[in-house]
Amino acid sequence: MTAPSRVRPARVAGGVGDSTLRPDGIPKLEGSFEYAQDLWQEGALWGATTRSPHAHARIVAVDVSPALSIGGVHAVLTADDVPGSPTFGLEHSDQPVLASDVINYWGEPVALVAAEDRDTARRAAAAVKVRYEILEPLTDPGEADTRDEAFRRIRIRRGDQEASGPVVVEGYYETAMQDQAPLGTEAGLAVPDGQGGVDLFATSQFLHVDHEQVVASLGLSADQVRAHPTGIGGAFGSREDVNLHIHLCMLALRTGQPVKMVYDRSESFTGHVHRHPARMWYRHEANRDGTLARVEARILLDGGAYASTTPAVLANASYFAVGPYKCDSVAVDGVGTRTNNPPCGAMRGFGAVQVCFAYETQMDRLADALSMDPIELRRKNALTTGDHFATTGQIIETPLPTVEVLESLAAMPLPADSESDLLPGGSGLTTEARHVMRGIGYAIGIKNLGFSEGFDDYSQARVRLAGSGAVVETAAIEVGQGLVTVLAQIARTALGISDVTVEHVDTSRIDSAGSTSASRQTQVSGGAVLKAATTLRDRILHHHDGDDLTDQGVLRNGDVIVTMGELVADDWQETATFRHPPTTAPDEYGQGKLHADFAVAGHRAVVDVDPELGLVRVIRVDTAQDVGKALNPEAVLGQIEGGIMQGVGLAVMEELVVEEGIIRNPNFTDYLLPTILDAPDVEALLIEEDGSWGPFGAKGVGEPPTISSTAAVAAAIRAATGKAIERVPVRPQDIAL
């Protein structure tokens, strides 16, 4: 027997730290990449959904015969046709597969149609006659709170509740409902297997929980349903919940034919959950030296009609209510209300975005009240490794470079104070340089990485030798973020083999990889790949008594003793499950080791504002971000630029306008996303530090760029205009009037 640990793998081409090209990049550019929208099978029918035009109503009668009488219609299904559990839900099964009795939100599905073409299916869906008795919708979340219509309440009390400080600032803040607006709408294909089961190919972020919910509502056994990964055009949280999945399977099983569905843009806006609109009241008390003496917050998130992830989003908003700051006297009360507004759930940042806007505005106001530099105030209170987390009391064990983030950000060069090449108002030619005021604003934010509150957060991965190298098998979902790239990089470096590809496999072939959310896949599924690959390498070297594994095969003293071809023929493989450090559920005061890891990021926004017209152009957003270790620096930059764009969107234009429960702008004409002309320049500094539990010290990087970018832009607008800016998005009338 030789010693177990041998030569560490040499640096492998395309391994960790390289900005390797993404394998899906060229096909996506060429248009050859197969998205869920492109799925097709000969003989497939098209599905469509009949949705409620009311936010709250009682269903008196459903008459499907007008739809059935249209030529080419194969099936029309209602709630009576749901074979198994009539409801589904990510955390609580409370949402009807099809409404049977009461409509609780505008656009709630009532019936399903399968027909020979898309147009016929849609016409038939519109032909289903539903008689409603219209009810008064509950749309004011404050009223819902009063009536105790709540999905969850959180009460955090930490430290001396009588503590106080001489300098006090209070404020009330609001953030609007934002949409994930992925360019790929919800889409999928369900194929009956001829034996009572079904194969589902549909947009997703978490195959195994889709599978669980589909199985329950179909009333089948787990092995009769296989959920397959498919090509996905963005997600940002919108695909955590089931939407068309059960519907597709019901139609396929009823008709015995494959059924395809693609939501159009307006249906997509009602077919997925949104970012919770928030109302937040804050009171900060500080000592004269700037240290926080007490923070109190009341946070209301409107969850809309069904639970979705509201309990977890509310938890995040509440636990991150103080931000990346130390404070030993904290009181936070959070509520996630139930109303007849559109259901809200996961979106990039998951509750941490809304409160960041509020606490960073408070910190700026506090700096003002103290006549202190806002960076200095933040530095003075910065939370770091070894500190107690202000809300939960948890001791921070992983690296948390809050001070480095702040200092690097402040040290980044500012753009010249000259004209920008594009003025507020853009091509509308509203504004000349003499109308413009420039402002600069800073904000920093913090978020948990991975699942929290005692959730058993794990991922399974398999690494096997095949072809002329290795294949990584995983059910982890690639939504465009680059997971498929980084998992291969991790395997290359761990194995010492450069030829590695990633294969997404269905739910029957591997255990769960967990959700593509919470910035967790690089850390958790990456951890599983690292574990499987490291074990496999060790086993192979041990078996052959070799001292190195390379593209050539097993080496001993520099000579190839077993070729890669021979290894592949032996069918080497290893399956591993990775769990992040355990967390606990909160006690009655919200205390405990609730989070597995944290990341901080800071943003400095430079904006030009035309105060008279209230028009804003975000010139640049610079950032410093705590990334642990950048496994693929270009990919990290991609996350940072995209996350900043989403933050800029929430700051100045992205808002679902909801009146009496009805979305008034469910289209890209009126739900405004920033265009390239609205995109700020971005300079990013990656702060690397050893010690996190992710592979090679990596931290999740997907969400941190969205946490404080909104707050930084709002602060810059405040600096340019002198306006209070207590709500985002900032609308022209909020500045001009």
Added chain:
Amino acid sequence: MHFHHPTTLADATQAVAEGATPLAGGTDLMVEVNFRHRRPEHVVGLRKVEELGAWEGNRIGAGVTWRRLEHGGPQALAEAARTVGSPQIRNAGTIGGNVVTASPAGDGLPFLVAVDAKVEVMSAEGGRLVPWDVFFVGVKKTTLAADELVTAIHLPESLPERQAFGKVGVRSAMVIATVGCVVTRTDDGKTTVGLGSVGPTPLRASRAEEMISSVTRPTESDLAEFQKMVSDEARPITDHRSTEEYRRHAVGVLARRLLERCLR
């Protein structure tokens, strides 16, 4: 569904007389179809009718695209054309479509009303020229008869020497106007103000025009008065895109800025 591809105006008007829905760039009609607001059974495609694409002097064919206007139109119309949608939309969408759709937010309309354009319409029976203020009667409502086709826009023989367009929107491009405005001024001071998105139809701010036309060298207080008068003459509403108060404020600010541009 029936679809006609006429190459002559006579065939096109004949199809319209038979109830066909005209389709030019499709940037309005196809959106309506996609939203299932309309489901035309009979469509006449106009792109192959060369006469509609003709643009000679002050007669702009209804089929002239935003792309062409952006690069060859009168200054304020070219500036407006630049703000319509994306390059793809500007390659497809036409000035005739803008007029027929008659959205209060139509980007070309403030210019047309500011210069007193006339709309040339034709049916199988013959043609007529309709002044803009007779043509536009309400939100997406015109006096175009069911058997008529808009064939051209007639601009006056001579256009004001100075003209400026501006459009307020929340994003830098590809945005529906919250407020649109064109101000023109001749060398002898005659000023016109065309407004969009602040009333059911495009409007003229006549009292403001009259006041400022009589002033050769407007002072700061004349400009302030002008701004206020434009705001007062607007008839905006509150909807999901903006508020009545903001639109009223912004249209005055914008008109004043455009006038200042004309005065330079």
